[in-house]
Amino acid sequence: MRQDDAQAAAGRTVDTFLIGGSAGAFNVVKEIVHALPEDFGAAVFVVLHTGSADLPRAHEIIGFRSAIRTRLAEDGQPIEKGTVTFAAPDRHLLLGRGHIHLARGPRENLFRPAIDPLFRSAAVYKRSQAVGIVLTGMLDDGAAGLRQLRRSGGLAIVQDPKEAPFPSMPAEALKAVEEAEVLTGEKIAARMIELAGSPAPQEGEVTEQVELELMIADLEANTMANAERMGELTPYNCPDCNGVLWEIKDGPVVRYRCHTGHAYSRLALNEAQEEALERSLYESLRAHRGRISVIRRMLNDMTNDEGDAKKRLEERAKSYEEDARAIEMIIRKRADAV
Structure with missing residues (x-):
């Protein structure tokens, strides 16, 4: 008997679906959920990149009039077939041994909840019984x-x-997994119905790194030594905490982690650095304008007897004003380039 036949005989079936999406994915998820029957033979977990305040509302809107049961994730909930579980605000949604775990671990790819931690947890605890689904969205979580x-x-x-x-x-996602099945949004639900309850494929490997990164998402292994085990030190700093970043290479996928656990793909790191640069420019502009204001007030209070000091302050104010205009020009050029 082949190994996959032996697994099927042992009762291992496809029983878990993981859906991740970002911009534009709300309507696709709604279409998928509304197409699933009440007795769908698998558990479904959904991570959507939306504002924290919008997550419960998204769950309620998508769940309205759906045949299958929907719920918002709570820590410790059992994994149940015939149920669609939506990630809760500001928590990574992770799968454990028969239960759900919510973790306020470091942001990954600029988000919490992020899609990668959910997929990673399924790689550890569900393996070949799970199906990962990536929908429309920006960047590459x-x-x-x-x-x-x-x-x-x-x-x-x-x-x-x-x-x-x-x-x-x-x-x-297709660059990372070239053999992934490519489907239009309207055909995904039908494929899920076909796969649910079917014999699970042969199990693959779960590397130490995957298990370590899952622990990091749960705030259990955020140390510099563990970061060093996963990759090579880079000259880049973490946009979230300013710590050093280690580069992790996995075939075509290149990622970065700091020792506190923040994680970025290349696209996410580029986006985060862009945001950090914009913040620093505005902070610098604010600081310059503050210095100009203070110096001008000092000049107004000075007398003509303080001629030399007044002249030096006037020159300093003009220098700050020139710098502020230069920063303003940089900000305008960046805005025009977007």
Whole structure:
């Protein structure tokens, strides 16, 4: 008997679906959930990149009039077939041994909840019984996690980038997992129904790194020594905490982590650095304007008897004003380039 036949005989079936999406994914998830029957033979978990205040509302709107049961994730909930569980605000959604775990670990790819931690947890605890699905969205959250899930034996489905409103996320997922099944949004639910309860494929490997990164998402292993074990030190700083970053290479997927646990893909790191640079420019402009204001007030209070000191302060004020104008020009040029 082949190994996959033996697994099927042992009762291992596809029983877990993981859906991740960002910009434009709300309507796709709604379409998928509304197409699933009440007796759907698997558990479904959804991470959407939306504002924290919008997550419960998204769950309620998508769950309205759906045949399958929907719920917002709570720590310790059992994993239940025939249920769609949506990630809660400001918490990573992780799978454990038969239960759900919510963790306020470091942000990954600029988000919490992020898609990669969910996929990674399934790679450890569900392996070939899980199917990862990446939908429309910006940047590339989910690509690294989908690759890790696929390595452990799980299946991969990616929304066709050609029809995705925002093709970056599914396109990057396909670069990470070239063999992923590519489907239009309207066909994903039908494929999920076909796969649910089918014999699970042969299990793959779960590397030490995947397990370590899962612990980091749960705030259990955020140390400099563990970061060194995962990659090579870079000259880059973490945009979130200013710590050093280590580069992690996994085939075509290149990522970065700091020792406090913040994680970035290359696209996410570029975006975060761009935001950090903009913040620093505005902070510098504010500081210059503050210095100019203080110096001008000092000049107003000075007498003509303080001629030399007054002249030096006037020159300093003019210098700050020139610097402020230069910073303003940089900000305008950056805005025009977007």
